[in-house]
Amino acid sequence: MTSRKRIGIGVVGFGWMGQAHSRSYLRIPTLFPERTYDPELVIISDNVQERVDDAVASFGFREGCTDWDEVIHHDDVDVVSICAPNMLHEPLAIAAAEAGKHVFCEKPVGGTPEQTVRIEAAARAAGIITGVGYNYRWAPLVQYAKQLIDSGELGEISNYRGRFFSMYGSDPMGLLSWRFMLDEAGHGVSSDILSHSIDLAHMLVGPIDKVVGTGHTFIPERPLPKAGGTHYDRGQPGDPTGSVENEDYFGAMVVFENGARGVFESSRSIVGPESQCAFEVYGTKGALRWNLETMNQLDLFLVDSPARGYTRVYGGERYPYHGNFVPGDANAIGYEDLKTIEDFEFLSSVAAGRRHVPGFAEAIDYVSVQQALLTSWKSERWESVTRLAPR
Ligand SMILES: NC(=O)c1ccc[n+]([C@@H]2O[C@H](COP(=O)([O-])OP(=O)(O)OC[C@H]3O[C@@H](n4cnc5c(N)ncnc54)[C@H](O)[C@@H]3O)[C@@H](O)[C@H]2O)c1
Incomplete structure (x- = not known):
């Protein structure tokens, strides 16, 4: 042993x-x-x-x-x-x-x-x-998407669409938990869920050069939290309320360093998509799309395929990590399995004494884009992304 x-x-x-x-x-x-x-x-x-x-x-x-x-x-x-x-x-x-x-x-x-x-x-x-x-980096089919892009199967990447729509803040009776306060959460969706979307784009397509974006708070007041409550508790009409201090929504257009164009949207107060962390990648030879809500599926379009149209690829043990959880094809894995892959990989880096990706350097990659987006929201202009710390 x-x-x-x-x-x-x-x-x-x-x-x-x-x-x-x-x-x-x-x-x-x-x-x-x-x-x-x-x-x-x-x-x-x-x-x-x-x-x-x-x-x-x-x-x-x-x-x-x-x-x-x-x-x-x-x-x-x-x-x-x-x-x-x-x-x-x-x-x-x-x-x-x-x-x-x-x-x-x-x-x-x-x-x-x-x-x-x-x-x-x-x-x-x-x-x-x-x-x-x-954690969404670690989904087996996201890893497979990266392999396809890196090996040139999709050709030159021209367009990227990323979104993270969640309903966690869609009920106006949802309490004013720490997530809605500037001094407790920091910024709103731009710190919270947009960070996942842009991180995925960084991994799949590469660095972002310039951005233009706008944010908005759709639900400006919420019932005050009660002692011992959680983020998921609800208030009642007539309860005392307080002001939401950060944004519910952010939308952006970006230009990647490799020339690809991208659009991103993120909302926590939208009604409909319940946890839609999703992306679409378009290249000169193919395209693919993935959505957390159906995380065991990837849709793939290859120009040279005789069967023209998107093909649905189901997760299975032939994709990275999937077989650690369940053998065979099309037997699904779940959200917490991504956290386990994440922890397995992080502890592997610690055991080996090597730099880990994604680490704080990748967080700097993200907040450099976030800073440019926040500046653009104010200036209402395109802004260049300047890296906020040495690499
Ligand atoms: N990667 C993801 O997909 C993902 C998903 C959800 C949350 N998050 C992040 O994880 C973090 C926690 O979020 P959560 O959803 O688990 O929140 P949560 O509110 O469910 O849990 C936070 C916990 O921290 C405890 N806590 C508060 N003050 C403390 C203190 N002084 N000392 C020790 N513990 C304290 C609370 O009692 C609570 O148990 C946040 O930064 C959030 O952005 C990441």
């Missing part, structure tokens, strides 16, 4: 993402026999004591605490997994970097481009390995 390195994990925040990553760390040994390490759930922190207790009792964390500083300075922790609300990412990531821990941070790394720049600088100075939760 090969001896595997032990990687001690400390998680901060035990909501949706904290639980998803913790399940992933637990599942990696059962799904990835090729791994070179074994993750160990050392310590969990959440400011809600019941969540800490649940993490220890149900997930098997060795220790739990409500003060995240204990996670950062725990001797047995090698990797800090930041799954807390956005406003904590900067203090957490900088403290963890200064303590010499490797950091996986949920997106957005910073709520604003300025925060992301400070976080990336601290990580670079500390020489730690960083990872970011741009």
Whole structure:
């Protein structure tokens, strides 16, 4: 039997993402026999004591605490997994970097481009390995799409359409949770879900050179949150309300460095598409399209194919990672499987001591575009993308 390195994990925040990553760390040994390490759930922190207790009792964390500083300075922790609300990412990531821990941070790394720049600088100075939760990169059919594009099957890429439409903010009775506050979340959809769309475009087509964009807040007031509630709770008509401080919508046109043209749209308050992180890529020899809502399908059009038209490709074990979860063809995998691939790959980079992609450098790629978009929203003009930190 090969001896595997032990990687001690400390998680901060035990909501949706904290639980998803913790399940992933637990599942990696059962799904990835090729791994070179074994993750160990050392310590969990959440400011809600019941969540800490649940993490220890149900997930098997060795220790739990409500003060995240204990996670950062725990001797047995090698990797800090930041799954807390956005406003904590900067203090957490900088403290963890200064303590010499490797950091996986949920997106957005910073709520604003300025925060992301400070976080990336601290990580670079500390020489730690960083990872970011741009999980849609890891979908097996997205990986296959990248292989097709990189191998030239689609020819020269001329057009890209990316969108992330979600209904999580579509109910005006949805509470004014941290996601709607500038000092807690940072910007709105441009920090939150547009970051996924642009990150996918960066991976598939390459860097973006210039942008023009506009944002909007469609639901400017929401019921105030109640103590102990979650992001998914609803208020009642007549409840006291507060102002939404960041944008519900962002739309943009872009020019890629390779000359391709792109359009992006992102909304959290739209009605209809429930979690539509989707893209279409058009090249001189073919085209493809993928949508998270049907993540086990990719539609592929090849000009030279005798059967003219889009062909539906179903996910299966012949595509990257799929066979780690389920054998055969067209047996579906799910959302949390992407988080598990993400964690498997990040911990593989940590075990090997190599830079990880996507890491904080890729987050800088994104916020450089975001900064240009925010500037364009104000100036109502095309703006060039200037990288906000050295590569
Ligand atoms: N990659 C993705 O697809 C994806 C999806 C959802 C969320 N996210 C990101 O993950 C992060 C967390 O989002 P979520 O949906 O899990 O939120 P959530 O509200 O479900 O969970 C956040 C948790 O952090 C805890 N917390 C708050 N303050 C804390 C503190 N001081 N110390 C320790 N814990 C504290 C809360 O009690 C809660 O349990 C955000 O940055 C979000 O943008 C990423």
